[in-house]
Amino acid sequence: MSEATAHAAHQAPTSFIRKHVFSLDHKVIGLQYYALALVAVFTGMVLSWIMRIHLVWPNSPIPGLQWLSKVGAPGGVVTPEYYLSLMTMHGTLMVFFVLTNAPFAAFGNYFLPIQIGAEDMAFPRFNMMSFWTTFIAFCFLITAFFVPDGPPLSGWTAYAPLSAVGKDSGPGEGLGQTLWALSIFTFCIASLLGSLNFIATTLDLRTKGMTLARMPICTWAWFITSCIALLAFAVLMPACLLLFLDRVAGTSFFIPSGLNVSDHLQPHQGGSPLLWQHLFWFFGHPEVYIAILPAIGIVSHILINSMRKPLLSHKVVIYCMMAIGFLSYMVWGHHMFLSGMNPFSALVFSFPTLMITIPATIMTLIWLGSLYGSNLRINTPSLFCLGFISMFVSGGVSGFFLAQPSIDIYLHATYFVVGHFHMVMGVAAIFGIFAGTYFWFPKMTGRMMSEKLGKLHFILTFIGTYCIFMPFHYLGLAGNVRRYSAFTDDFLVPLIPVHKFITYSALFTGAVQLIFIFNLIYSRFKGEPAPPNPWEATSLEWSTPSSPPPFDNFGGKHPVVYHDPYQYGVKSSTGDYLMQTSPERAGETP
Amino acid sequence: MATTLQPPQTGQEVEQELHPHNGNGGGGGLRGLVPESGDLRAVAEPSGSPTRTGIWVALSAIAMSFAALTSALYVREGAATDWHHIVLPSILWFNTLALAASSITLEVARHRIGAFMRGEETRRSVPTLWLNATMLLGLIFVAGQYLAWLKLRSQGLYLPTNPNSSFFYLFTGVHAAHVLGGLGGLTRVMVKFRSSSNPLRRSTLDATSYYWHFMGVLWMYLLFILWLKL
Numbered sequence: 151m152s153e154a155t156a157h158a159a160h161q162a163p164t165s166f167i168r169k170h171v172f173s174l175d176h177k178v179i180g181l182q183y184y185a186l187a188l189v190a191v192f193t194g195m196v197l198s199w200i201m202r203i204h205l206v207w208p209n210s211p212i213p214g215l216q217w218l219s220k221v222g223a224p225g226g227v228v229t230p231e232y233y234l235s236l237m238t239m240h241g242t243l244m245v246f247f248v249l250t251n252a253p254f255a256a257f258g259n260y261f262l263p264i265q266i267g268a269e270d271m272a273f274p275r276f277n278m279m280s281f282w283t284t285f286i287a288f289c290f291l292i293t294a295f296f297v298p299d300g301p302p303l304s305g306w307t308a309y310a311p312l313s314a315v316g317k318d319s320g321p322g323e324g325l326g327q328t329l330w331a332l333s334i335f336t337f338c339i340a341s342l343l344g345s346l347n348f349i350a351t352t353l354d355l356r357t358k359g360m361t362l363a364r365m366p367i368c369t370w371a372w373f374i375t376s377c378i379a380l381l382a383f384a385v386l387m388p389a390c391l392l393l394f395l396d397r398v399a400g401t402s403f404f405i406p407s408g409l410n411v412s413d414h415l416q417p418h419q420g421g422s423p424l425l426w427q428h429l430f431w432f433f434g435h436p437e438v439y440i441a442i443l444p445a446i447g448i449v450s451h452i453l454i455n456s457m458r459k460p461l462l463s464h465k466v467v468i469y470c471m472m473a474i475g476f477l478s479y480m481v482w483g484h485h486m487f488l489s490g491m492n493p494f495s496a497l498v499f500s501f502p503t504l505m506i507t508i509p510a511t512i513m514t515l516i517w518l519g520s521l522y523g524s525n526l527r528i529n530t531p532s533l534f535c536l537g538f539i540s541m542f543v544s545g546g547v548s549g550f551f552l553a554q555p556s557i558d559i560y561l562h563a564t565y566f567v568v569g570h571f572h573m574v575m576g577v578a579a580i581f582g583i584f585a586g587t588y589f590w591f592p593k594m595t596g597r598m599m600s601e602k603l604g605k606l607h608f609i610l611t612f613i614g615t616y617c618i619f620m621p622f623h624y625l626g627l628a629g630n631v632r633r634y635s636a637f638t639d640d641f642l643v644p645l646i647p648v649h650k651f652i653t654y655s656a657l658f659t660g661a662v663q664l665i666f667i668f669n670l671i672y673s674r675f676k677g678e679p680a681p682p683n684p685w686e687a688t689s690l691e692w693s694t695p696s697s698p699p700p701f702d703n704f705g706g707k708h709p710v711v712y713h714d715p716y717q718y719g720v721k722s723s724t725g726d727y728l729m730q731t732s733p734e735r736a737g738e739t740p
Numbered sequence: 741m742a743t744t745l746q747p748p749q750t751g752q753e754v755e756q757e758l759h760p761h762n763g764n765g766g767g768g769g770l771r772g773l774v775p776e777s778g779d780l781r782a783v784a785e786p787s788g789s790p791t792r793t794g795i796w797v798a799l800s801a802i803a804m805s806f807a808a809l810t811s812a813l814y815v816r817e818g819a820a821t822d823w824h825h826i827v828l829p830s831i832l833w834f835n836t837l838a839l840a841a842s843s844i845t846l847e848v849a850r851h852r853i854g855a856f857m858r859g860e861e862t863r864r865s866v867p868t869l870w871l872n873a874t875m876l877l878g879l880i881f882v883a884g885q886y887l888a889w890l891k892l893r894s895q896g897l898y899l900p901t902n903p904n905s906s907f908f909y910l911f912t913g914v915h916a917a918h919v920l921g922g923l924g925g926l927t928r929v930m931v932k933f934r935s936s937s938n939p940l941r942r943s944t945l946d947a948t949s950y951y952w953h954f955m956g957v958l959w960m961y962l963l964f965i966l967w968l969k970l
Contacts, residue, residue: 272790346797350790380797384804388914392812395910400900403816420903422819425812432808 162701172282174274175701179281180260181594183251186281186288190247191580193292195660197240201635202653204228206646208636221321222300233635234303235322239294241306242330246337247288249441249575252583253448254379255284255344258372261590262348264691265369267357267709269702272350276343283340290333294326302327305633307434308334310404310426311411314396315418318411331394338387341379348376357690359711363465364730366689366715367454370468371447375440378475382436389429396421427489431482439478441575442542443471445582446513449535452589453517455687456532457524458726459719462516470509477506487555488562496555503553507546514543530604531685534585537612538578544616545573548623563633566626569619577615584608584666591673592680596697599673607665614659621648686727689715693731795947799954802918806958809914810965813907817969824902826970829891835884836963839919842877843956845870846926850949853933857942864934871930874952878923885916904970911962915955922952 163169173179203212204227211226222232263271271277294301299321304313308330317324352365352373365373392403396418404426405418450467454460461467483491483499517539526532548570551557561567584607591599626632630645637643683692695705709731717728721737728736817823849870855861889909892898897905925948932940 273794342801346794346801349797350794353793354790380801381804384801385808388805388808388812391914392910395899395906401906402900402903403812403906406819407821420816420820420822422815425815425819428815429808429812 172278174270174278176259176263176271176274176277177594177698177703179277180256180258182281183256183259183284186285187248187252187256187583190243190251190288192663194240194243194248195663197236197243199657199660200228201233201236201240202649202656204233204635206650206653218295219300221298228635230635231303231321232300234305234320234633235301235326237633238303238305238308238322238330239291239301242291242334244576245306245437245441246334247284247291249579250341250379250437251284253444253579253586254372254375254440255281255341257368257448257583257586257590258348258375258444259344260594261691262369262372263351263355264694264699264703265366265689266352266355266360267690267704267711268351268355269704271347272355273347277347280340280343280347283336283343287333287336287340290329290336294322294329294333297325297329299324300326302330304330307430308393308426309430310393310396310423311406311409311416311421314393314404314421314426315409315411315416316397318414318416328394328397331390331397335387335390335394338383338390341383342387345376345380345383348372349380352376357708357711360690360730364711364714366447366451367464367467368444368447368451371443371450371471374468374471374475375443378436378443378478379440381479382433382440385429386433389426389433392429393426424486424489424491427486428482431485432479434485435482436475436478438571438575439474441579442582443474445538445579446471446542448582448586448589449538450513450517451689452531452585453520453535454716454718455589455685456527456529456535457520457718458527459520459524460716461520464716467513467516470513473509474506477502477509481506484553484558487558493555500553500555504550507550507553510542510546514539514546529588530599530601530608531585531589533605533608534581534588537608538581538585540612541573541578541581541615544620545570545575545578549574561626563631564626565622565630565632568632569622569626572622573615573619577619584611587670589685590691591670592684593691593694593697593699595674595677596680597673597677598680598684599677600669603665603669607662607669610662610665611659614655614662617655618652618659621652624648683729686725688713688717688727688729690730693729789943791941791943791947792950795950799951802954802958806914806962809911813965813969816903816907820903822902824904826892826895826897826902826904826908828908828966828970829888831884831888831891832963835881835888836959838877838884839881839956839959842874842881843953845873845877846949846952849874850945853940853945854942867933868930871926871933875923875926875930878919878926878952882916882919882923885912888912908966908970911966915959915962918958919955922948922955925951 163173163175168174170178173182200212200215203210209227212223212228213226215223215226215228219232222229222235228236259271259277263269299317302308302313302322303320304323304327308327312319312323313327313330315323316327352369356362356365392401395401396403396405400417402418402421404423405416405421406423407419407421409416409418446467450461450464454464480502481499483495484503487496487499548566552561552567552570588599588604591597625645625648628641628645630642637646680697682697685692690709690711691699693709694700694703710733711730712733713728713730713736715730717730717736719726720728722728722732722734724732728734849867852861852867852870856864856867861867889912892905892908897908899906899909929940929945929948932938932944
């Protein structure tokens, strides 16, 4: 057989459909994930706007909303149930389709094979399937907006029995919730296929000289994340199956005996609502790290480049990520301190939770210690990295409080928690995505993004996100319970100005993202042409023959790796850095 | 061996020209797996084959899913006031034998195909026969599981009747779905074994058989849990 036939799957496709739609090319698939995440993040953001507007102007109609749901928003005014639906869809879209897809699936797909010198993923067909399965999951979820009763209202955590008993528990708990369960089940399949591909690719397709120790930090982050995702989604998938059976087949896995909902005795008995919480959070807590670890990897990778010197120890950062991944499986119970479990088990879950702060703190100290005295190049990617560290620390500190059962009794289900997780995993991961986008845009398109617009985008987003999420902590301390669509108690009324401030900040910060979108589109077509290695970086993605890289990444050649990934601050013929592919020996530190 | 080579000495070529035989360089793709001559018997693969790695990764995910289902069973039993023991249909023991036998026939088939690839065996028909036997035993297993469901149904035990029947249908159903996937994999192996344009790779055969044996072990485990708990 000729070589050409053997590579049939690896020939560059010529038809539009095989090139851009059902493509086997990991780079195209990465961009598809990115585009899907963009659609999801803007949908999710608009949903959060509607919630924020409803909270502070409960009676003013929102134009166009009555078109989306006649029942949920009659005349454009959101009903309390529809508020919960918006919240559910916001959370589900953001956690699954943005925070899991963008930093992990999108950037991972695009750059993991290139950074290890492979021409594609190990299983290109699985890779294509995993994107399109994700797309189907997305369609299932969005369809919930357009069914008669609207989207589900049980939150992204879909606590049973609310999520399990069907229509009796509220509008949207009929078909909407079933679609949710289907969507997440499908999403699990896609994520498992994706993780399998990432792991096999990293272990088996590394090029000559690319030992595990020579992989860049972000490759390590994607690899560790795929190991976490593999085990986490393998638990959520059967959980969704059980939920689905409870809903459509009449089983009683999660529904207890004698449950009376809306004056209607449920025909179920003996199920355990806590079982859902255990299964869900066994997935749910690792999911937090699925969102944040790739961002940690991306930020470390870019920060080293901007500092022009290696981290104090990049190996320790990798070990810390492993420790976080391992510990993430032992802490799910800290989401359930108030579920009525034995106080001793609360202690058991509290301890590893506090232990996670150790690797997280070590990483932060390594970033800060490496930044100290470095000659930081101030550009948009590095600014977003600094923003990431800031958010990660600000959001992480409130985790110390929440990890303690006694304090959590007071803070549980208040806005304090909302502020905590939005900062530490939401905004921090989004900043990682922004940093990655500005940094790798020249590689993905061959053009630079506008630095001026980028810096403006950073400053406004940074200020804006702090204005949104810092006051949440204050609201929580003041006793403001989350998920309420109205201020029913007298003691909440003085907090309304704070809510107004948050709403203004959210509208402002959301609008600022138009600068990013403009920059993305403008630079794609009219941006300055990018030099081959605009950031003077060392890793393999900058040694491809063109930007974007050709179909097989290295133009029919295999790169050979001679160095560990972060040879910065050395003397060499190229300047203060040595590419991984450069056979040259590093001179003394200048 | 393929993936963690020491770097070449300084001064060597920076990049090597692509060649189908450089599979020992990690390959960076699926190259080097099929020799230029196209002779199946000469296929040499790097030890780190993505297919073999991939199947272990997939099996660990499947194991994790069933671990989750097992823990669900234990938690549900702990919370239950309605735990009614059911008698396992006796056909399950026959099915178990069929599945165990299919692992043996598949192992024989794998050795015969190995001999065929090395040129010691010249007839395609011998391995094909063993593969057919495996397929048949697999189908008998699935059909037998279906008979077990009919048996439960005839006793008035449906999926929602009680937690025990729910878990019985759930465990056997999810497992049977995976076995059907394995039968799909075996069909693929048989098609490729007959094809000259898209020949069977050793790693595909190995991965499919690991999966199949795993289904057997998983079934024994599930049967043990069902016998113990239901």
